[in-house]
Amino acid sequence: ISKQPEHKRAARVGRVFQDPMAGTAPNLTVEENLSLADRRGAVRGLARAVTGSKRERFAEELKVLELGLENRLKTKVGLLSGGQRQALSLLMATFSKPKVLLLDEHTAALDPQRAELVTRLTKQVVQAQGLTTLMVTHNMNQALDVGNRLIMMHEGRIILDASPEEKQRMTPEDLLHRFTQLKGAALDDK
Structure with a gap:
């Protein structure tokens, strides 16, 4: 896989990083971030990034997170909490149905309540999509609970x-x- 062009690898590998700031573009809106994730690994042209049908799909996908983000599509991601941003990063990483999901301490920077939420969402997404996932964690409870x-x-x-x-x-x-x-x-x- 390392010999493939980056855009082809991007379509096959989803990643969520420890820092909630790293997986999103803070100056773009929620829908713009999702649009970028939707096009990951695809050839990008001059077509409109966010259409009405995409906006509806994004809202439906966001409802699963149960964070109210489906009502904040026009909100800049930099204004979201760390937990909201990390949940959005997880959704974005799995939007293009990757073959492998890499989670690098993806709950370490979150408070316990948000870490539990993101862990629950991770388990749901991984199971629903049947994803092969590699999770790096120093949290012993999480290491035993997940996977x-x-x-x-x-x-x-x-x-x-x-x-x-x-x-x-x-x-x-x-x-x-x-x-x-x-x-x-x-x-x-x-």
Whole structure:
């Protein structure tokens, strides 16, 4: 995939970053941001970016977020809260139905309530679209709650690859204990 032109990769890979500011264009409106996401990976011409039918579709897609953003299509994204912006980033990253979704600490900068909301939305979108997703997190509860496989890394090396069954039996304390043990073993291997 790294040998493909960027516009082709963009159509196949959705990304949500840790910083809610990174996944959106703050000086553009909600509908303009969605229009950019809608055209990700496509050849862009001089056609109108936001049409009436697109606006209706965007509003319908935004309703799923349950944040009232369907009524704020003309609002500049820079005026949204971090949680609203991160939920919008998630929607934008999955708009073109990517093959892979990369989530880089996508709830780390949010307060606990918004982090829980974005995590719930993430699970819904991933399940509804059947997306292969790679989520990076330092949140032990989230690591155990989301997804069906858990891979723990330390200094670029895999130190734990937990099966779905093993993951299901773990608690955050177990995971932290395993990390401490395995991190020590990884350091001994150097």
